[in-house]
Amino acid sequence: MVEMGNDTAADARTVIERYWAAAEHRDWNTFGALLAPDVVYEIPQTRERVRGREAYVRFNAEYPGDWRVTVERVVAEERRGVSWTSFTVDGRTETGLCFFTLDGSGLIDTVTDFWPEPYEPPAGREHLVERY
């Protein structure tokens, strides 16, 4: 069952869509206003962690390159959601997958970020797969 939310708090889909729109527009005031003061951001692949709204806004604002982000899919419950995005920078496009949780006020309190990279398929399953 979906937990009943605070009537005044935006749901996770709305918050995630605002988050990516603010990032795309480098609107760091709006971006920061979506975050809990004690937000925790983690990249499990590098085992990096950023703590707190100020550091996390700066982490994004300082991210190098003239990147553009396109939202491919958002799957969301009331207080949790996932985004699948495409990042394009320097002519390359990368996939970003973010898991979000929101606190009771509808502010983002955790972001867990994954960047899956291309790799060569293992041998032995060519009889079942096609390449695209």
Add this chain to the structure above:
Amino acid sequence: MVEMGNDTAADARTVIERYWAAAEHRDWNTFGALLAPDVVYEIPQTRERVRGREAYVRFNAEYPGDWRVTVERVVAEERRGVSWTSFTVDGRTETGLCFFTLDGSGLIDTVTDFWPEPYEPPAGREHLVERY
């Protein structure tokens, strides 16, 4: 707004939980019964695609190694969902992220599978991050 589903169809959370339980138990009859006949499975990182229930069950049943899967998180709407799982095989643990869609009967019709691998963090953000 969440779309109203068919009353007789299981929601995405239930289906995804059954999917992983069946995989963990190598119960390929139950696993196959969760899939639409024309299910399409894709791995964007390798650009591999498997079409159809029979081939996709076989792809999983033939997957090498004595792997175990633990579900870390499921985020789901009525007809779409995402799973974050940990796969352990040969003493190594990998992260799997799957995006699912269900058809109107509650059968899985697409699975998009990502395997993010560890990588070294880029230089220049040490002032904002900690390692864990």
